[in-house]
Amino acid sequence: MATFGVIVFPGSNCDHDAYHALKHIMGVDTRFIFHKETDLGHVDGIVVPGGFSYGDYLRSGAIARFSPVMQAVSDFAAKGGPVIGICNGFQILLESGLLPGAMLHNEQLRFTCKHVWLKTEAFDTPFTSAIPKDTLLHIPVAHGEGNYYADEDTLKQLEDQNRIVFRYVDADGNASREANPNGAIGNIAGICNEKRNVVGMMPHPERAMETLLGSADGKFVFDSVMQSI
Amino acid sequence: MFKAEINVTLRKSILDPKGKAAREALHQLGYNGINDVRIGKYIELFIEAPSKEEAESIARVSCEKLLANEVMEDFTISITKSN
Numbered sequence: 418m419a420t421f422g423v424i425v426f427p428g429s430n431c432d433h434d435a436y437h438a439l440k441h442i443m444g445v446d447t448r449f450i451f452h453k454e455t456d457l458g459h460v461d462g463i464v465v466p467g468g469f470s471y472g473d474y475l476r477s478g479a480i481a482r483f484s485p486v487m488q489a490v491s492d493f494a495a496k497g498g499p500v501i502g503i504c505n506g507f508q509i510l511l512e513s514g515l516l517p518g519a520m521l522h523n524e525q526l527r528f529t530c531k532h533v534w535l536k537t538e539a540f541d542t543p544f545t546s547a548i549p550k551d552t553l554l555h556i557p558v559a560h561g562e563g564n565y566y567a568d569e570d571t572l573k574q575l576e577d578q579n580r581i582v583f584r585y586v587d588a589d590g591n592a593s594r595e596a597n598p599n600g601a602i603g604n605i606a607g608i609c610n611e612k613r614n615v616v617g618m619m620p621h622p623e624r625a626m627e628t629l630l631g632s633a634d635g636k637f638v639f640d641s642v643m644q645s646i
Numbered sequence: 647m648f649k650a651e652i653n654v655t656l657r658k659s660i661l662d663p664k665g666k667a668a669r670e671a672l673h674q675l676g677y678n679g680i681n682d683v684r685i686g687k688y689i690e691l692f693i694e695a696p697s698k699e700e701a702e703s704i705a706r707v708s709c710e711k712l713l714a715n716e717v718m719e720d721f722t723i724s725i726t727k728s729n
Contacts, residue, residue, distance in 0.1 A: 476715055483712070512715065519717035521656075522663045566660065566718055600663075 419646050422450040422460040424490065424506075426481050431467035431503065431623060438623040439464070443639050452484040457493055461646040462543075465490065467504030467559070467621060477520060477562050478508035487513055499543040499642055500615045504560055507607070507617030516610055516617045517575070518567035524600025528561040532632065533598055535606055535620060536586040539579050542609045543645035544616045544638050553590055554583075554634040556625035558598050558606075563619040565601040565608075575608055583607035583618055648693045648701035649728035654714045654721045655686035689713055692728060701725050 423435045432449060440447040450457055452470075457463065471480035481487065487509070494500045494515055502510035510516045523529055535554040537545050548554070567575065575581050583606040587596040592604040599619070607618030622635030656662045662684050669683040691708065695701040705723045714721040 475713070479712065479715065511717075517717075519715050521660065521718060524661070524663055526663045526667055564663075568717070600661075 418446050419461045419643065420459060421445050421447045421462050421464065422457055423447060423464045423466055424452065424486055425449045425466075426452045426468070426470035426484060428470045428472055429466050429468035429505070431505075431621065434621070435464045435466045435503070435623045438626045438635070438639060442626045442636070443643060445643065450486060452481070452486045455485045455489055457486075457489045460493070460498070462499040462642055463490055463493060463501070464623075465500065465502040465506030465509055466623075467506055470505055470509060473505075473562075476512070477505060478510075478512035481509045482513040491515060494610070494615050497612065497614050499645060501544050501638070501642070502615075502617040503621055503623065504563075504619055507619055508562065510615065510617045515615050516608055517571045518565055518608070520562045521564040521566050521600075522562050523560070523564050523598070528559075529563070529598045530557070530559040531598065532557045533606070533620060534586050534588055534590075534596065535583045536590055536592070537583055539582045539609060539613070542582060542613045542616050543642050545582060545641055547641035547644050548637040552637075553586060553588070554620075554622075554625075554637065555632045556620045556622055556635050557631075558620045559624075560599070560619055563599040563601065565605045565619070567602065572602065578611065580609050580611070580613075581605055581607075582609050582616055583620070647728050648695055648698060649726050650691040650693055650701060650705035651724045651726070652689040652691065652705060652709060652713060652721055653686055654689065654709070654719050655684060657718055657720055660718055686719075698725050698727070
């Protein structure tokens with residue numbers, strides 16, 4: 418049976434949501450992996466969850482990247498293991514250099530917490546392969562620093578290699594300015610690495626797992642990875 | 647002992663939302679002559695090192711590795727002797 422690891426930093430607060438999504442909704446063997454661990458043990462996939470690791474001191478994700486467990490996550494990613502960073506987890510993957518670019522404060526300076534529409538543009542990652550092609554995902558964002566930034570060369574590379582995984586769109590699928598919750602360049606909500614096994618996204622699929630709670634669209638992300646491993 | 651005074655600022659090409667909000671507030675206070683506000687971080691390091699050059703090199707590596715994110719930020723370092 419597949420086993421998932423959810424990394425726990427001091428200040429993580431979506432670790433239990435990710436655990437619940439995997440363990441109770443997807444029914445996968447899941448365990449927490451503390452930031453001080455240097456060995457992930459046997460895992461088939463890793464979630465770097467959201468929250469405020471190390472209080473977001475200095476910059477979001479800046480301190481977490483030097484925690485012992487992140488070296489192990491980097492090694493796992495280098496061997497092709499599927500890794501998803503959600504929200505603060507995405508910020509940590511950027512600071513670690515596992516994904517390119519950086520996060521700026523939201524353009525409007527407010528912490529934004531609401532459901533957004535997402536258009537999937539790359540279906541060849543382990544976290545998007547089971548998303549129906551013509552379906553927009555309705556899942557929540559909750560962040561103050563989600564304004565994705567990359568320089569022109571990096572952006573061009575991401576575009577050329579089809580590594581922009583998700584964009585913020587309106588309900589009709591247009592990547593409009595109004596649909597952009599934070600000012601992210603190109604309405605970018607999620608990207609992947611060159612090998613496509615590492616995905617970072619600001620929206621929270623683990624918070625959209627049950628229709629009773631508003632949306633189950635996040636399940637597509639976890640269905641994808643279950644089918645990929 | 648040396649004191650490194652480090653200023654970390656957002657790259658000029660990057661919009662600074664905090665600076666923009668502060669500028670708008672200053673304009674509301676009537677200071678319309680302030681054309682732009684950029685907000686950064688000021689960091690002090692107190693470094694035990696045999697020479698100024700060595701202290702500067704420690705400060706530089708600290709900036710490159712942790713204190714600044716060069717994707718979006720620039721930094722300047724000024725070193726003085728400190729007791």
